[in-house]
Amino acid sequence: MDETKPSEGVVLTPRQLRNRRLRNLAIGLSVGLLAALFYAITIVKLGPGILRPEP
Amino acid sequence: MSIASHNESVSPIGVGDYAAGPAEYFALLKPRVMSLVIWTALAGLLVAPTHVHPVIAVASILAIAVGAGAAGALNMWWDADIDALMARTRLRPIPAGLIDPREALFFGLTLSFLAVLTLAAAANLLAAALLAFTIFFYVAIYTMWLKRSTPQNIVIGGAAGALPPVVGYAVATGSVTLDSLILFxxxxxxxxxxxxxxxxxxxxxxxxxxxxxxxxxxxxxxxxxxxxxxxxxxxxxxxxxxxxxxxxxxxxxxxxxxxxxxxxxxxxxxxxxxxxxxxxxxxxxxxxxxxxxxxxxxxxxxxxxxxxxxxxxx
Structure with a gap:
C-alpha cells in the first residue's frame, strides 16, 4: 500500500449519492410532517382548554 | 449470535450495494397490505357510534397505517432468508441487496415506536396498546414462530391482520365491543x-x-x-x-x-x-x-x- 497517497475513504457511486440525498429529503419531510401532526393534535385536543380563561 | 444480526449473512441477489432510495424503503412497508389495513381501520372508526374530530381521525389512521407498515418491514427483515428462495419475494429490497437487514430492523422498530406513540397522543391508550399488540403478534407470533412451524400459521397469524378495525373502533370509542369483534x-x-x-x-x-x-x-x-x-x-x-x-x-x-x-x-x-x-x-x-x-x-x-x-x- 502506498503510504504517501492520502486515503480516499469510502467513495460513493453517483447512484448511492443520489439515493442518499433522496433518503435525507424523505427523512426531513417525514419529521416535518410528524411535527405538524403533533401540532395539529395538540391544538385539537387542548385548544379549547388553552383559550379558556382561568376562573 | 444476537437477534439484530439475524439474516446478515443472506447473500444479495441483485445489486448488493445497499443504495436504496425512499421507494425501496416504502416497499418495505408492504404498501398493498397497508392499503387494506387503512381501509378496514377506517371502517372500524366510522361504524363506531361516536364522533371523532377529523384531525384525530386522520392522525390515527396514519398511525395505524405506519404501524402496519412497520410490522411489514420487520417481517421482511426476519424473512429475508426465505424470501430469497421464493420467486414471488426474491426481489424484495433485502434479498435484492438494496437494504441492509440491520437497517430494515431499525427502520421497522423506529416506525413501530413512532406509530404507537402517535396513536397514544392522538387517540387513547387502548388504541395504542392494541396497535402495539398487533405489531407484536404479526412479527413475534406469526413471522418468527408460527410461519415456519405449523400449517396453521396463517390461521392463527390472521388475527394480526384482523385487528385494524378493532383498533379503528377503539380510536373512536376507547373500547372493544361486539361490533368491532364481528369485523375482526x-x-x-x-x-x-x-x-x-x-x-x-x-x-x-x-x-x-x-x-x-x-x-x-x-x-x-x-x-x-x-x-x-x-x-x-x-x-x-x-x-x-x-x-x-x-x-x-x-x-x-x-x-x-x-x-x-x-x-x-x-x-x-x-x-x-x-x-x-x-x-x-x-x-x-x-x-x-x-x-x-x-x-x-x-x-x-x-x-x-x-x-x-x-x-x-x-
Whole structure:
C-alpha cells in the first residue's frame, strides 16, 4: 500500500449519492410532517382548554 | 449470535450495494397490505357510534397505517432468508441487496415506536396498546414462530391482520365491543381461504423455502376442502353486520352478492383439481377474495362515512 497517497475513504457511486440525498429529503419531510401532526393534535385536543380563561 | 444480526449473512441477489432510495424503503412497508389495513381501520372508526374530530381521525389512521407498515418491514427483515428462495419475494429490497437487514430492523422498530406513540397522543391508550399488540403478534407470533412451524400459521397469524378495525373502533370509542369483534371475525375467517388459494398455486415456492403451508403439509385436496369450509363460514359471517345493524341495506346487498361470488369460486377451487384450470381457479379466488373484503368494508365506509344510515335510515 502506498503510504504517501492520502486515503480516499469510502467513495460513493453517483447512484448511492443520489439515493442518499433522496433518503435525507424523505427523512426531513417525514419529521416535518410528524411535527405538524403533533401540532395539529395538540391544538385539537387542548385548544379549547388553552383559550379558556382561568376562573 | 444476537437477534439484530439475524439474516446478515443472506447473500444479495441483485445489486448488493445497499443504495436504496425512499421507494425501496416504502416497499418495505408492504404498501398493498397497508392499503387494506387503512381501509378496514377506517371502517372500524366510522361504524363506531361516536364522533371523532377529523384531525384525530386522520392522525390515527396514519398511525395505524405506519404501524402496519412497520410490522411489514420487520417481517421482511426476519424473512429475508426465505424470501430469497421464493420467486414471488426474491426481489424484495433485502434479498435484492438494496437494504441492509440491520437497517430494515431499525427502520421497522423506529416506525413501530413512532406509530404507537402517535396513536397514544392522538387517540387513547387502548388504541395504542392494541396497535402495539398487533405489531407484536404479526412479527413475534406469526413471522418468527408460527410461519415456519405449523400449517396453521396463517390461521392463527390472521388475527394480526384482523385487528385494524378493532383498533379503528377503539380510536373512536376507547373500547372493544361486539361490533368491532364481528369485523375482526370477518377478516380472521377470510384469511385462510385467501392465503391458501395462493398457496395452492405457489406450493413449489413454499416447499423450496421450507414453509409448512397447508398444501405442502396436508395436501392440495385437504386444502381445497378447508378453503370451502372457511368460505361457507365466512359468507354468513359477512352478512352478520347487517343483521346486527352495523351495516345498512347497501351493505347487505354487497355482502350477499360478493358472498355468493366467494362461495361460487371456492366451490370451483374444490371441484377443479387438475391442470392449469385448477391453478386458474385458485388464483381467481385469491384475487376475488381481496375484492370481497374491499367491497364489504367499502360499503361500511360509504354508509357511515357519508351518513347514509343516519340520513336515509338505510
Amino acid at each position: 371475525a370477518i377478516i380472521f375467517v377470510w384469511t385462510p381461504p385467501h392465503f391458501w388459494a395462493l398457496a395452492l398455486v405457489k406450493s413449489g415456492d413454499y416447499a423450496r423455502a421450507g414453509i409448512p403451508m397447508m398444501p405442502n403439509v396436508k395436501g392440495a385436496d385437504r386444502t381445497r376442502l378447508e378453503i370451502l369450509i372457511y368460505t361457507l363460514v365466512l359468507v354468513p359471517l359477512g352478512i352478520l353486520p347487517w343483521r346486527m345493524g352495523i351495516g345498512g341495506d347497501l351493505y347487505a346487498a354487497v355482502a350477499i352478492a360478493a358472498g355468493a361470488g366467494m362461495a361460487f369460486m371456492a366451490m370451483r377451487v374444490f371441484r377443479i383439481r387438475e391442470g392449469s384450470r385448477a391453478s386458474k381457479a385458485a388464483m381467481q379466488l385469491f384475487a376475488f377474495s381481496i375484492l370481497y373484503l374491499f367491497l364489504l368494508f367499502s360499503a361500511l365506509v360509504v354508509e357511515h362515512g357519508f351518513g347514509l344510515i343516519e340520513r336515509f335510515g338505510l
